[in-house]
Amino acid sequence: MSEQLLETQIGAWRAAILRGRAVDATDADELEGHLREQISDLEAAGLSGEEAFLIAVRRLGRVDQITAEFAREHGDRLWKQLAMPRADDGRRRAVITMFSFAVVAAVLAQFARIFAQLPGTSGAWLLRDASLFVLPVLAAYFAVLRRMPWRWVLGLGAVVAALAVAVNLFPLAQGGSTELLVAIHLPVVLWVVVGAAYLGGELRWSARRMDFIRFSGEWAIYYTLIALGGAVLVGLTVAVLTPIAPGSIKEVLNWVVPSGAAGAVVVAAWLVEEKKSVIENLAPVLTAIFTPLFAVMLLVSAVVYTVAGIGRDFDRDLLTVFDVLLLVVLGLVVYGISARESARDAGVMDVIRLVAVAAAILLDALVLVSMFARIGEFGFTANRVAALGLNLVLLANLAVTAWLTARLLAGRALPVRIERWQTGYLPVFAVWVTLVVLVLPPLFGFV
Amino acid sequence: MNIDKDLVAAMATPLVLAILVEGMSYGYAILGRVRELSEGDVQWTDGMLYPLLHRLERMGYIRAEWGRSPEGRRRRNYEITEAGIAQLAEQRKQWAAATRTLGGLWGSNMVVAGA
Numbered sequence: 001m002s003e004q005l006l007e008t009q010i011g012a013w014r015a016a017i018l019r020g021r022a023v024d025a026t027d028a029d030e031l032e033g034h035l036r037e038q039i040s041d042l043e044a045a046g047l048s049g050e051e052a053f054l055i056a057v058r059r060l061g062r063v064d065q066i067t068a069e070f071a072r073e074h075g076d077r078l079w080k081q082l083a084m085p086r087a088d089d090g091r092r093r094a095v096i097t098m099f100s101f102a103v104v105a106a107v108l109a110q111f112a113r114i115f116a117q118l119p120g121t122s123g124a125w126l127l128r129d130a131s132l133f134v135l136p137v138l139a140a141y142f143a144v145l146r147r148m149p150w151r152w153v154l155g156l157g158a159v160v161a162a163l164a165v166a167v168n169l170f171p172l173a174q175g176g177s178t179e180l181l182v183a184i185h186l187p188v189v190l191w192v193v194v195g196a197a198y199l200g201g202e203l204r205w206s207a208r209r210m211d212f213i214r215f216s217g218e219w220a221i222y223y224t225l226i227a228l229g230g231a232v233l234v235g236l237t238v239a240v241l242t243p244i245a246p247g248s249i250k251e252v253l254n255w256v257v258p259s260g261a262a263g264a265v266v267v268a269a270w271l272v273e274e275k276k277s278v279i280e281n282l283a284p285v286l287t288a289i290f291t292p293l294f295a296v297m298l299l300v301s302a303v304v305y306t307v308a309g310i311g312r313d314f315d316r317d318l319l320t321v322f323d324v325l326l327l328v329v330l331g332l333v334v335y336g337i338s339a340r341e342s343a344r345d346a347g348v349m350d351v352i353r354l355v356a357v358a359a360a361i362l363l364d365a366l367v368l369v370s371m372f373a374r375i376g377e378f379g380f381t382a383n384r385v386a387a388l389g390l391n392l393v394l395l396a397n398l399a400v401t402a403w404l405t406a407r408l409l410a411g412r413a414l415p416v417r418i419e420r421w422q423t424g425y426l427p428v429f430a431v432w433v434t435l436v437v438l439v440l441p442p443l444f445g446f447v
Numbered sequence: 448m449n450i451d452k453d454l455v456a457a458m459a460t461p462l463v464l465a466i467l468v469e470g471m472s473y474g475y476a477i478l479g480r481v482r483e484l485s486e487g488d489v490q491w492t493d494g495m496l497y498p499l500l501h502r503l504e505r506m507g508y509i510r511a512e513w514g515r516s517p518e519g520r521r522r523r524n525y526e527i528t529e530a531g532i533a534q535l536a537e538q539r540k541q542w543a544a545a546t547r548t549l550g551g552l553w554g555s556n557m558v559v560a561g562a
Binding site for chain 1: 474475492493494495497498502505520522
């Protein structure tokens with residue numbers, strides 16, 4: 001056996017040892033040193049290179065047994081740690097930056113809360129404007145992190161200012177549906193601003209937009225986890241305070257909850273950026289679990305709706321339900337493809353995704369048809385226009401997604417086409433939510 | 448004669464520590480010494496030695512440092528520590544008690560017929 005072949009075999013053996021992650025590179029060095037020494041001893045005893053390699057590997061033991069033994073000793077290696085490496089200067093500055101912005105968000109949230117208690121303002125104002133006190137801080141955080149050019153900072157600042165002025169100058173009727181629509185859609189518009197800051201202005205690149213989609217998914221998961229921890233903290237605080245100072249509970253919560261919720265927005269964003277290269281993304285994992293389940297649910301619903309028809313008591317709420325459904329399906333599609341290796345061929349997951357999307361489209365089409373058939377009974381209101389518009393925006397996206405997925409399965413389109421379609425579609429969502437915030441209220445007389 | 452697997456596992460720690468008391472050594476040489484001492488009775492899958500060495504290192508019984516073989520190959524040398532020497536003394540007492548107990552039953556003639 002030639003020297004070169006022996007090297008190849010040792011290399012393959014080393015790769016196999018390293019595969020399970022329980023053995024790290026220095027351990028592999030040590031084991032490889034052992035193997036090489038054994039081989040040279042056996043060769044010195046007159047064995048051929050090939051024989052020596054086989055016997056040496058055999059004496060070391062089966063690869064799976066070795067790695068299992070290492071795993072028992074080094075269990076921690078199997079759990080990737082979000083280790084905070086020793087604080088050097090740059091890192092400390094990064095943490096301080098994050099913390100400062102979190103504090104700013106927390107203080108602004110308190111400011112908003114106290115302002116809402118002044119005479120002449122209302123709880124509805126707080127509900128509507130709350131996102132204006134938090135999300136621009138997150139955008140500013142990314143603007144600082146990405147060293148965004150001033151031109152861009154001023155541009156985004158102007159957008160936020162215009163939104164704030166417009167929303168607050170609108171004579172929105174108290175408790176009216178346009179007020180609620182603004183409260184729901186304004187955070188989404190501001191999230192687009194956050195996206196622009198996150199991308200540091202590189203809005204045109206499809207791949208960068210995909211990064212922001214990934215960031216958004218992970219951010220939502222981290223924020224939820226922080227919120228769960230916060231709920232435990234609040235629950236225990238209440239339990240501890242109840243016997244000694246029941247009167248102070250409300251005051252304590254008034255200070256802790258809004259500040260915590262606002263500060264966590266920045267902290268979650270920081271966490272996502274920190275762990276990006278350390279931990280597997282979670283959103284695609286959840287997507288992989290839920291896509292098949294939703295596919296089954298949608299398929300069954302589509303069959304039932306087709307057979308039974310939509311009942312008489314169909315009302316406008318149903319459209320909102322279907323908006324949420326389409327949003328979930330779109331989320332499954334987007335986060336499914338966000339983790340897809342673009343070079344890989346179509347697989348089972350693509351089939352399942354196509355089934356889910358097609359069933360969702362069928363269901364939605366049934367609802368839309370019956371809605372249009374009875375549009376006279378309903379008439380247009382701000383709520384209905386908002387729900388219908390979102391529905392059409394989502395339906396168009398999913399229809400093209402289904403078409404592209406089908407072509408992908410037929411081997412006639414590349415996965416990257418779906419990715420491009422989704423990232424290219426983001427401006428449509430941005431335009432739509434902006435329309436709902438800025439155009440719908442005047443159109444419907446602010447009620 | 449092959450010594451039973453469980454017994455080998457029980458012997459492993461004192462055996463390695465006792466070999467390291469003789470002086471600094473490394474994996475391959477430790478295994479060679481085991482083979483030589485037991486005349487082949489202790490069958491050890493070579494790869495299993497390393498997790499054991501790492502465990503002993505983690506417990507503070509031995510110290511490891513990277514060095515080079517005369518041929519220039521990188522190798523990890525192990526050296527016993529104070530704690531390791533104390534541990535070895537403790538284990539030695541236990542093994543002495545174990546062999547004394549069995550010796551009491553089997554008499555001074557420990558050699559089993561036919562061995």
